[in-house]
Amino acid sequence: MCTSLTLKTKDGYNLLGRTMDFGMAFNQSVHLIPRNFTWMNIPDKKEKKTKYALVGMAVVTDNHPVLADGVNEKGLTCATLYFPGFAEYEKENVDNKDNIAPYDFVLWALSQFRNLEEVKEALKNIEIVDKSLSLLNLTPPLHWILSDKSGKSIVIEKTKNGIEAFDNPVGVMANSPNFEWHLNNLRQYIGLRPKQLDSSKIESLSLSAFGQGSGTFGLPGDFTPPSRFVRATYLKNNITQINNEIEGVTGVFHILSNCAVPKGAVVMIEGNEDNTIYTSAMCSESGIYYYNTYENHQISAVRLFNEDLDANSIKAFPTTTTQVINNMN
Numbered sequence: 001m002c003t004s005l006t007l008k009t010k011d012g013y014n015l016l017g018r019t020m021d022f023g024m025a026f027n028q029s030v031h032l033i034p035r036n037f038t039w040m041n042i043p044d045k046k047e048k049k050t051k052y053a054l055v056g057m058a059v060v061t062d063n064h065p066v067l068a069d070g071v072n073e074k075g076l077t078c079a080t081l082y083f084p085g086f087a088e089y090e091k092e093n094v095d096n097k098d099n100i101a102p103y104d105f106v107l108w109a110l111s112q113f114r115n116l117e118e119v120k121e122a123l124k125n126i127e128i129v130d131k132s133l134s135l136l137n138l139t140p141p142l143h144w145i146l147s148d149k150s151g152k153s154i155v156i157e158k159t160k161n162g163i164e165a166f167d168n169p170v171g172v173m174a175n176s177p178n179f180e181w182h183l184n185n186l187r188q189y190i191g192l193r194p195k196q197l198d199s200s201k202i203e204s205l206s207l208s209a210f211g212q213g214s215g216t217f218g219l220p221g222d223f224t225p226p227s228r229f230v231r232a233t234y235l236k237n238n239i240t241q242i243n244n245e246i247e248g249v250t251g252v253f254h255i256l257s258n259c260a261v262p263k264g265a266v267v268m269i270e271g272n273e274d275n276t277i278y279t280s281a282m283c284s285e286s287g288i289y290y291y292n293t294y295e296n297h298q299i300s301a302v303r304l305f306n307e308d309l310d311a312n313s314i315k316a317f318p319t320t321t322t323q324v325i326n327n328m329n
Contacts, residue, residue, distance in 0.1 A: 001266065001274050002081040003228045003259040005236050006171035008151045009248040016077040016147045017252035017281035018069055020057070021261050023272030026135055030289060031058040031065055032307050032315040033111065039064055043099040043129045050111035052076075053309035055289045055302055057280060059135060060314060066133070067106040073309060074114035075149040075284035078106045080142045082175050087141035088160045089130040098122075101131040102142045102158070115148040119156075120165050128158045145173040149284045155179045172233045175225035182229045189230050192219055194238045223266050223274075228259045245283055249290050252281040253299065263294070293319060 001021035008014050020028075037050045056070020069079035080103075093099040100108050105128065113119045130139050143157040145168065153168035157178060166179050174182065193215035199208040219234055220227035235255040242251045260276040268274055280291040287304035302317055 001175055001223065001225065001228075001261060002079075003232050003256060004079050004081060004145045004173045005232050005252070005255060006145075006147045006151070006153045006168075007236060007239075007242060007248050007252050007255075009245060010243045011245075013245045013248055013286070014075070014077075014147060014149055014151045014284040015245075015248050015252055015281050016069075016071070016079060016145070016153075016284075017256055017279070018079040018081070018145075019256050019260055019276045019279050020068055021274055021276050023268045023270070023274050025277050026059045028057050028059050028068065028277070029319040030055065030291065030302050030317040031060060031067075032302070032304070032311070032317075033058075033065055033067075033107070034307075034311040034314070035309055037111075037314065039107065041099075042101045042104065042131045043093050048108075048111075050107075052111055052114070053304065053307075054110040055287070055304045055307070056106070056110070056282070057278065057289075057291065060316070061134065063314070065107060065314060066103050066135070067110070069280055069282065070106060070110050071282035071284065071287060071289060071304065072110040072114075073287060073304060075287070076110055076113055076115055076119070076146065077148065077282045077284055078109050078144060078146045079173075080106050080144050081173060083141045083143040083157065085141070085176050086157070086159050086178050087143065089139065089158060090127050091130050093129055094127040097127040098125050099127050099129045101133075101139075102128050103133045103140055105142065105144055105156075109144075109146065116146060116150065116152060116154055119146060120154065123156070123163055123165055126163070128163065143173075143179070147171070147284065170233050170236070172229055172236060174229040174232070177226075182226065185226055186230065186233060189218065189234070192216055192234050223259075223261055232256070232259055245286060245288075249281050249283070249299070253279060253290075253292070 004018035054072035058065040197214040263275045266274040
């Protein structure tokens with residue numbers, strides 16, 4: 001369970017935000033992956049090298065960063081979300097293709113490409129292969145949302161139909177069903193509005209709203225992916241006072257707080273409590289990665305361009321419940 005959205009400020013800054021909802025944490029933290037960093041591609045056991053530096057939330061095992069989201073030095077942003085019941089991967093490597101594991105898609109995209117057009121072109125030459133992630137002991141079913149300095153957004157899904165890239169006219173994504181289904185489902189909510197409903201009359205009975213917010217009656221409030229998609233879309237479409245980067249970041253966190261899952265509200269079949277482990281926002285122009293955690297709602301930030309982008313190794317920014325990282329100055 002995750003929710004993601006893009007947001008553009010009036011002065012031209014572009015943000016991608018997301019909640020990370022899961023039933024367990026993996027000691028994840030913010031990491032800087034520098035240029036020319038070498039990593040082992042799981043399907044073909046060949047070394048790959050990063051072209052662009054990036055910063056994002058990751059777990060690193062055996063010097064291999066598994067990224068959930070991030071932003072690179074060219075302003076490309078990407079986040080991965082769970083896609084159960086719909087994701088279908090190739091069982092074997094495909095000849096004459098660049099075969100990658102689904103959990104390496106964020107690293108692949110952000111380390112190699114400058115913008116959405118380059119990613120879409122590169123999709124013609126890749127396959128996503130069924131390879132188990134040791135952290136989960138399974139191959140996670142995933143799909144991805146990407147954005148760049150243009151403010152445009154795309155969603156990439158690997159299903160029985162192959163790899164598909166969809167232009168994202170609303171700049172929102174959640175989990176299953178597939179992205180096109182979510183867009184069609186929005187038609188059920190075209191009556192939502194921020195303004196009050198007018199009073200009406202039935203026979204001789206005059207009716208008026210109980211209080212403010214009557215125009216939002218019917219806005220779904222549960223934690224299912226379709227409801228979170230609708231809720232995030234409505235809030236994004238109507239939020240105001242998004243003039244600059246800080247106001248944009250504030251807006252992203254306010255919107256996503258309406259989709260965040262507190263512990264105990266959703267219990268998975270296995271018995272784990274699904275909850276929002278962290279919420280993040282990435283700015284294409286400034287290269288700043290903002291985030292907070294379940295235990296600490298203060299927004300922390302790491303500025304990519306304050307770091308050595310040609311460093312010899314990955315740099316981790318440890319996250320605790322008491323330590324606040326502020327690497328912006």
